[in-house]
Amino acid sequence: MALSDHEEALLHQMEEALYAEDPRFASRIEKTKSRGLGRGRIVTGVAAGIVGLALIVFAAMSSSIWLGAVGFAAMVAGIVWAITPAKPALGSVGPDGVATPRKGAKGRAPGGKSGTFMDRLEERWDKRRHDQW
Template sequence: MALSERERQMLEEMEEAIRAEDPRFASQMNGVRGPGGDRRRMALGIVGALAGLGLVLLGINTSIWVGVAGFALIVAAVALALTPGGRPTHGLGLVGDDGSVRRPGTGHQRPRAKGGKAAKATRQGTFMQRLEQRWDERRSNGQGW
């Protein structure tokens, strides 16, 4: 079922808000792997695990070191198959004091807020300090417990 124009617009706004709020999370969710990269890694992992199993079985009849090498090959192949591959198509940005996001190696800055200019950051302090500040504001307004 296709999304309506309004739903598509809302989805794009939410995606942009997430990209502006947390560029690292957004880049992880973008699917930064190349096309077919996961299939190749999975196939290579399966082939490596089967070869390692063959070495383990051969090591039972010959030398223990062949079995150990087979076990190491199985572990490496499974690790290869299960870890995400590929490189991000774009690097993570550096967030400046004014809230703008600057890409490493470039002078380009992307404003975090809507509009042409970079907005002044409204948040100050660490995450825990901001939570404590919100808690204090709610308690002073009678909204707390």
């Protein structure tokens, strides 16, 4: 069922408010949503699983225990490779404590804070203390 124009506008407004309120949380949700298994990873894993299964069958016919063990290991490794999502490459932290994204990475989420790690911690601490009083 499609959303009405009013519902789409309201949803868009809520998304903008989320980015403005907590850009870090919003970027995590976006990364999680866009992070899939990947077709190439699944194909490679399934192919390794099939090769491993073929090695097990061949080992059973030739009575070769070590070849069966290798086939089983290849089959399990292929299936695990196919069902686990790829992890994104991490950026680095400069000497001043500011995170630098990896090459080709998109910039910070809209409204993202800059500064050193300690500055951000102090801001959080001040905000918590202010909210308590």
